[in-house]
Amino acid sequence: MKIIVCIKQVPDTTNVKINPETNTLIREGVESIINPFDTYAIEEGVRLKEKFGGEVLILSMGPPQAEDALREALSLGADDAYLLSDRAFAGADTLATAYTLAAGIRKLGGADIILMGRQAIDGDTGQVGPGVGVNLGIPCITNIRKIEQIDEDTTITVERLLETGYVRLKTRLPVVLTVVKEINEPRLPSLRTMMKAKKKEIIRWGKDDLEVDPNRIGLTGSPTQVIKIFTPPKSPRGKIFENGETKERVASLLRELKKAGINLKGDEERIKDGTD
Amino acid sequence: MEPIRVIPEKCTGCKLCVKACSYDAITMVEKKAVIDLEKCTICGACVDACKKFEAIVIYRQTFEGQDISKHAGICVYAEHHRGKLAPVVLEVIGAAKQLKKDLGENLSSILLGNGVRPLAEELISYGVNEVWMIDSPEIGDYSEDIQAELVSEILMEKKPAIFLGGGTVIGRSLLPTVAAKILSGLTADCTELSIEEIDGRKILKQTRPAFGGNIMATILCKNHRPQMATVRHKVMDEAEKVGEDHQGKIVEFNHISIPEPYIKVLDFVEDVTEKISLEDADIIVSGGRGLQDPKNFALIEKFAEQIGAAVGASRAAVDAGWIPYSHQVGQTGKTVKPTVYIACGISGAIQHLAGMKSSDIIIAINKDPQAPIFDVAHYGIVGDLFEVIPEITRQLDGEG
Numbered sequence: 078m079k080i081i082v083c084i085k086q087v088p089d090t091t092n093v094k095i096n097p098e099t100n101t102l103i104r105e106g107v108e109s110i111i112n113p114f115d116t117y118a119i120e121e122g123v124r125l126k127e128k129f130g131g132e133v134l135i136l137s138m139g140p141p142q143a144e145d146a147l148r149e150a151l152s153l154g155a156d157d158a159y160l161l162s163d164r165a166f167a168g169a170d171t172l173a174t175a176y177t178l179a180a181g182i183r184k185l186g187g188a189d190i191i192l193m194g195r196q197a198i199d200g201d202t203g204q205v206g207p208g209v210g211v212n213l214g215i216p217c218i219t220n221i222r223k224i225e226q227i228d229e230d231t232t233i234t235v236e237r238l239l240e241t242g243y244v245r246l247k248t249r250l251p252v253v254l255t256v257v258k259e260i261n262e263p264r265l266p267s268l269r270t271m272m273k274a275k276k277k278e279i280i281r282w283g284k285d286d287l288e289v290d291p292n293r294i295g296l297t298g299s300p301t302q303v304i305k306i307f308t309p310p311k312s313p314r315g316k317i318f319e320n321g322e323t324k325e326r327v328a329s330l331l332r333e334l335k336k337a338g339i340n341l342k343g344d345e346e347r348i349k350d351g352t353d
Numbered sequence: 354m355e356p357i358r359v360i361p362e363k364c365t366g367c368k369l370c371v372k373a374c375s376y377d378a379i380t381m382v383e384k385k386a387v388i389d390l391e392k393c394t395i396c397g398a399c400v401d402a403c404k405k406f407e408a409i410v411i412y413r414q415t416f417e418g419q420d421i422s423k424h425a426g427i428c429v430y431a432e433h434h435r436g437k438l439a440p441v442v443l444e445v446i447g448a449a450k451q452l453k454k455d456l457g458e459n460l461s462s463i464l465l466g467n468g469v470r471p472l473a474e475e476l477i478s479y480g481v482n483e484v485w486m487i488d489s490p491e492i493g494d495y496s497e498d499i500q501a502e503l504v505s506e507i508l509m510e511k512k513p514a515i516f517l518g519g520g521t522v523i524g525r526s527l528l529p530t531v532a533a534k535i536l537s538g539l540t541a542d543c544t545e546l547s548i549e550e551i552d553g554r555k556i557l558k559q560t561r562p563a564f565g566g567n568i569m570a571t572i573l574c575k576n577h578r579p580q581m582a583t584v585r586h587k588v589m590d591e592a593e594k595v596g597e598d599h600q601g602k603i604v605e606f607n608h609i610s611i612p613e614p615y616i617k618v619l620d621f622v623e624d625v626t627e628k629i630s631l632e633d634a635d636i637i638v639s640g641g642r643g644l645q646d647p648k649n650f651a652l653i654e655k656f657a658e659q660i661g662a663a664v665g666a667s668r669a670a671v672d673a674g675w676i677p678y679s680h681q682v683g684q685t686g687k688t689v690k691p692t693v694y695i696a697c698g699i700s701g702a703i704q705h706l707a708g709m710k711s712s713d714i715i716i717a718i719n720k721d722p723q724a725p726i727f728d729v730a731h732y733g734i735v736g737d738l739f740e741v742i743p744e745i746t747r748q749l750d751g752e753g
């Protein structure tokens with residue numbers, strides 16, 4: 078079975094700081110990591126390979142330093158890694174990214190399963206997976222929490238997480254799947270796999286290596302345009318009770334709430350709804 | 354998707370298109386034009402010739418040089434499950450009606466399914482002018498490939514300037530599929546939409562959080578149509594019903610053939626651990642890592658029961674296995690907007706705030722006065738939740 082995993086290198090947004098004077102992101106000192114959701118995609122790819130045989134290829138579009146992320150992916154058990162990197166790819170929105178990644182996948186000869194993360198934590202869009210599916214002319218199913226079964230390399234049954242539960246779906250390969258974290262628990266690299274990954278060559282392709290229409294890549298190929306970035310306005314601090322006995326603090330809170338017309342207890346209807 | 358098609362109801366059999374075609378690709382069959390796709394080069398000459406009747410539609414868009422002058426109006430995708438509109442649809446219609454005030458154009462809605470006519474009436478009762486509907490047993494269960502195909506065809510034919518959907522799992526998968534098919538721009542999970550005049554054109558201004566909610570970005574799609582966006586659940590106000598005198602109409606698209614589904618639905622398994630659905634709850638009590646132990650989550654559950662609230666959780670609590678994922682609130686969990694949100698032992702990481710910041714009233718209980726949750730809380734108590742929550746319970750009981 079041939080598996081391609083698309084990964085993105087992103088800034089670690091849990092540690093992002095805002096410069097209060099300029100209202101911009103402080104990029105220095107922010108570590109670059111593999112998009113957390115993509116680590117589940119890599120793990121799932123490696124597990125499928127362990128079960129069915131075949132190979133796991135990693136594909137990413139990004140600047141040259143994204144090689145670090147690819148090397149890390151290799152140390153997690155992938156076989157080869159490819160980086161689509163070219164100035165002409167820069168500034169791509171999800172439409173152009175999906176188009177370019179699909180061109181890379183085609184150059185790799187396609188795959189049985191293409192795995193991606195549910196969303197990238199920088200853009201938070203989750204739009205690239207479905208876009209890759211359309212560009213390859215194959216279905217994409219998002220939010221996969223389990224691959225239940227694959228029969229004779231042609232049909233696949235998956236569980237897709239929805240707001241109120243999950244739905245079981247069946248389709249034919251090839252397919253694009255985007256995964257959520259419930260799907261598995263990623264392994265850590267071992268010293269041996271890290272050494273092996275270090276020696277591997279990461280293959281880099283530019284726009285002339287791919288069959289792409291120059292009008293559909295990078296900034297030119299992106300219909301959407303970011304015109305402004307700002308930090309969300311901070312609201313003034315509310316009524317926080319810090320001092321005195323617990324009893325007094327609770328009493329003050331309930332008094333304030335009552336003044337504001339909020340009665341935590343009062344509504345019999347609601348309580349009845351809640352307990353049946 | 355066929356790249357070009359004749360709409361039989363509109364074709365008058367005038368033969369203007371036959372004369373216009375330099376490839377001999379059009380013949381008349383029973384007084385209706387029929388296009389031979391083998392010969393057709395999709396040059397568009399017939400579409401021009403048929404300007405008056407608009408009976409020929411090209412469904413394939415090229416990326417450059419789109420003619421966007423003909424696009425007008427706002428269209429909303431009507432997501433529905435088991436005979437009911439998804440709650441987010443009313444919010445999207447609410448947002449669309451605000452936009453309509455500045456745009457002054459038609460508000461339409463795409464509704465696809467089996468036995469969905471009552472939903473069309475419902476959409477109209479909220480102020481939709483036209484429901485573009487396919488009601489057919491062939492559509493059956495929600496199948497994303499079919500829906501994406503049909504939505505794309507309807508959009509190419511009706512040419513709305515704006516197309517909006519809910520920021521649900523379905524919306525955030527269907528709309529990007531459609532955007533990639535019809536080659537237009539799509540902004541994910543918007544929290545603010547408005548119309549702005551730029552170079553004499555009215556453009557949709559789309560604002561959304563990015564980088565886990567650390568920053569906001571304003572995004573435009575100037576040269577492609579429709580301008581597409583998914584709208585975050587629980588941020589916009591729901592549309593209100595309109596008066597009896599509002600007239601809407603249902604337009605059916607029976608000339609579009611329904612493809613075989615590629616993705617088949619086997620079954621749906623509902624999450625049963627939720628007593629009250631988080632999205633619909635009036636009050637939510639959420640617990641985080643501060644609870645320290647799965648046993649202690651019972652404290653939250655008891656408190657919630659006492660005041661008739663639903664139970665939420667931070668990711669730390671979910672990751673620790675104290676409560677199922679369906680209770681997770683935040684960037685990668687649910688977005689909620691209750692009247693009252695009570696955060697207990699939750700630090701207020703930006704990813705958690707992303708899912709509950711728009712709650713009407715936020716109450717925080719945390720022993721660390723520096724915890725970021727206090728930056729968004731309207732009310733709060735600095736203290737040990739193991740003392741504070743039982744005390745609240747006692748005082749509420751005493752009152753009662």
Ligand SMILES: Cc1cc2nc3c(=O)[nH]c(=O)nc-3n(C[C@H](O)[C@H](O)[C@H](O)COP(=O)(O)OP(=O)(O)OC[C@H]3O[C@@H](n4cnc5c(N)ncnc54)[C@H](O)[C@@H]3O)c2cc1C
Nearest residue numbers: 641642643667668669683684685686698699700705720738
């Ligand atoms: C890509 C990504 C997506 C994420 N998505 C989400 C998401 O959707 N939802 C989400 O919630 N998180 C999400 N997170 C995680 C988020 O960054 C935080 O790690 C998480 O919200 C922390 O949960 P917590 O507040 O319960 O735990 P902590 O940050 O550990 O906070 C515990 C708090 O409890 C207080 N406390 C401890 N003991 C007591 C006591 N006895 N009484 C009172 N207070 C006490 C402490 O002072 C502390 O403030 C995401 C992270 C990433 C990287």
Ligand SMILES: Nc1ncnc2c1ncn2[C@@H]1O[C@H](COP(=O)(O)O)[C@@H](O)[C@H]1O
Nearest residue numbers: 083084138193194196197202203204205
């Ligand atoms: N530049 C990229 N290179 C490789 N994969 C990407 C890239 N951008 C997005 N992806 C994949 O698409 C998923 C969704 O990303 P997004 O749509 O940007 O939220 C990610 O989890 C990755 O698997």
